[in-house]
Amino acid sequence: MSIERITKHFRDSAQTKLDSIDHLAVPIAAAVDVIVGALTSGNKILCCGNGGSAADAQHFAAELIGRFERERPSLPAIALTTDSSILTAVANDYQFDQVFARQVRGLGQPGDVLLAITTSGNSANVLEAIKAAHEREMIVIALTGKGGGKMNEALGDNDMHLCVPSERTARIQEVHLLSIHCLCDGIDALLCGDE
Numbered sequence: 216m217s218i219e220r221i222t223k224h225f226r227d228s229a230q231t232k233l234d235s236i237d238h239l240a241v242p243i244a245a246a247v248d249v250i251v252g253a254l255t256s257g258n259k260i261l262c263c264g265n266g267g268s269a270a271d272a273q274h275f276a277a278e279l280i281g282r283f284e285r286e287r288p289s290l291p292a293i294a295l296t297t298d299s300s301i302l303t304a305v306a307n308d309y310q311f312d313q314v315f316a317r318q319v320r321g322l323g324q325p326g327d328v329l330l331a332i333t334t335s336g337n338s339a340n341v342l343e344a345i346k347a348a349h350e351r352e353m354i355v356i357a358l359t360g361k362g363g364g365k366m367n368e369a370l371g372d373n374d375m376h377l378c379v380p381s382e383r384t385a386r387i388q389e390v391h392l393l394s395i396h397c398l399c400d401g402i403d404a405l406l407c408g409d410e
């Protein structure tokens with residue numbers, strides 16, 4: 216593989232991150248307020264996504280249940296992407312687009328937050344999870360890209376949309392991970408004080 220290709224990936228990734236600051240800094244700060252409000256009211260965070268975004272959902276839940284950069288109490292978060300028995304049963308007995316929605320209906324409570332991650336904004340199982348979250352009176356924080364796709368119609372007035380200004384899945388995922396780390400840092404700062 217050529218060094219130029221690798222260099223281009225690094226440069227493009229850095230540029231997409233720089234381009235994202237003006238789009239995402241304010242909504243990320245607002246999302247931190249929503250998440251901390253939910254956590255301090257005794258609510259929890261559910262997270263979902265497909266492929267690389269499933270990994271992002273798990274990454275976020277791990278940092279809340281475990282820790283980010285400093286010691287603090289465990290925070291309640293569940294990735295809906297991890298239980299192969301649930302995922303296969305729901306996909307087999309219902310439809311694959313219900314794999315997250317069914318878990319939201321079983322686990323979600325009013326005031327809980329759904330972190331819905333999809334680079335295209337179009338994954339049917341993520342959109343169905345949002346419908347279920349609305350039924351459960353949950354708040355949705357959506358991480359998308361590519362203009363947001365069908366997510367633009369799926370979200371309600373109380374939801375939040377963090378849309379990365381890129382058309383390329385890999386670059387969008389890279390900014391999603393950075394955004395997730397900003398969320399973790401913001402949660403810790405609000406709960407434990409600035410460091």
Ligand SMILES: O=C(CO)[C@@H](O)[C@H](O)[C@H](O)[C@H](O)COP(=O)(O)O
Nearest residue numbers: 265266267268333334335338384385
């Ligand atoms: O990680 C990657 C590509 O970088 C893939 O696994 C990617 O996440 C999958 O193709 C997903 O199914 C894409 O779904 P979405 O982001 O459009 O919701």
Ligand SMILES: [Zn+2]
Nearest residue numbers: 267384385388
């Ligand atoms: Zn990927």
